[in-house]
Amino acid sequence: MTLAETPADPPVPLQHNRDFRMLWGGAGLALLGGRTTAFAYPLMALWATGSSRTAGLVGFALLLPLLLMQLPGGALVDRCDRRQLMLCCGAGSALVGAGVAAALLSGTIWLPHLLASAFAEGSLMMLYQLAERAAVPALVTPEQLPAALVRNEARTRAASVLGQPIGSGLAGVAVGLPFLFASLAQVASLGFLARARGPFQEASDIPRRSLASEMREGLTWLWGQRFLRAVIAAVAVTNVLFQGLNLAVMAAMKDDGRSALSIGLVTMLSGVGGLVGSLNAGRWMRWCTMRTLVVSGLVVWTVLMVPVAGLHHAVALGALFAASGYVGGVFNVAAGVLLSSIAPSHMQGRANSVVILVGSGAMAVGPLITGFLLDAVGSARTVLILSAVMGVTAALAAVSPGVRAGATLPHPARRQRAEADPCA
Incomplete structure (x- = not known):
């Protein structure tokens, strides 16, 4: 239990919660460095090699841990001192970036x-x-959790928006500079x-078991969460x-002779839309x-995807992607609050x-399937097929x-009102 949660003291306002602010700032710098190198x-x-196959291999190596390391990583986060683990990971990332630079x-x-x-x-x-995600609930009160996760999501979206132009801009000066920047950002995050000072987890008297047993426990826990299980399936x-x-739009814009800068504009506007959505998420949850x-x-996603089939203009596509x-x-904040x-x-x-x-393990399948569809039916029909699948997903949900269980699920961000909720 943190100081903000002890009965003897009133809750510390989130903006004055030193430990949360240090976590928020340090993780923000680390994320900015990570987003920069993810693009670089x-x-x-x-x-460096002139080979798109080599570039694909490197991108695959960067994303492969999301599939291979998630379950053991989650068990490790619950076993170790989370603050010390973050310090070690930040220092390791700084060394890796410096080596590549x-x-x-x-x-x-x-x-x-x-x-x-x-x-x-x-x-x-x-x-x-x-x-970092696991540490937040230990540093804030339950009432502050929605606001804390809104700030975290906004920070993550901002890092995504800034990471690509920083990476491309520095790479235009010298190929190693994006990695040097990321290494310095990681070092700065260690200072935060x-x-x-506070613990990043609550003390537990639950005995440790084998890593495999704890991983199975995590899977069993998710299977027992009826609403969360259904939502994560849809999100996947x-x-x-x-x-x-994304691949279909890039192919269509390339065929139309659009520049890489135009494609980057669409991606950037998508990130800006996500940033605004995260800031407004608390209102929607209430x-x-x-x-x-x-x-x-x-x-809404289904409705927004359909017109993409006939649009290749960067600004129009950017508006749809921003929406x-x-x-x-909004989804990410709501899911984070519920899960935490x-x-x-x-x-x-x-x-x-x-x-x-x-939710994310199957993402690599998207470009693979879409590549075959693009060769077979073209970009416009491919987008319509993807839209149809999105519509079926919405109907099944x-x-x-x-x-349906989510209609009565208690939510920490919802206010109790005397009148009926118009969205319920």
Whole structure:
């Protein structure tokens, strides 16, 4: 139990909660560095080798930990001191980035080193983010949790918006500079975390078991959450669809002779929409039930995807992607609040890891399937097929017994009102 939660003292306002502010600032710098290198790794591989296949391999190595390391990573986060784990991961990421920067700036590129560095950084950042998400409920009161997660989501979206232009801008000066910047950002983040004094988890008297047993416990826990299980299944489908949609739009714009800058504009506007959505998420959570948020969001995504089939103009596409990002920002905050509220403190790491694994583990399938569709039927029909699948997902969610359970699910962000909630 933190100082803000002790009965003898009134809750410390979130803006004065030193430990949360240190965590928020440190993780923000680490995320900015991570987003910068996530863009720079495949780009630098392409520039250094001239091979798109090599760039794809490096990008795959960076994302592979999301599939391979989630479950053991979640169990590790629940076993270890989360603050110390974040410090170790940040220091490791700084060393990896500095090594890649030195290699690129010296002109000595060795593909195995680049692949190993990408996999190592992906693993370290995955552990860092799992530990950070698990630590938030231990540092704030239950009443402050929605506001804290809104701030976290807004910070994450801002890092995504800024990471790509920083990475591309620095790469235009020298190929190793994005990695040097990321390494310095990681070092700066360590200074914030070192100043946090409170524990990043509550004490637990539950005995430790084998790593495999604790991983199974996380999977069993998620299976027992009826509403969450149904929602994560729907989110897994939408993540695949949006990965495919991104590829279809890039292919269409390239065929129309649009520049890479135009494609980057669409991506940036999507991030801006997500940032605004995360800031407005608390309001939607107070107005609507969880079921309404899920079903309405899926319907809105379907409506927004259909016109993409006939639009190739960067600004128009950017507006549609910004609206889609807005819905995604609301979704992420609502899901984070729900998960942090219902998962026991000693299982926060595993709960987050299982949800991320199920929700995002299949994302690589999206571009793979879409690539075949693009060759077979073209970009416009591919987008319409993806839209149809999104519509079916929305319809199934609307009639799903698990999603229906969200209509009465208690939500920590909802205000009790005398009058009926118009969204319920």
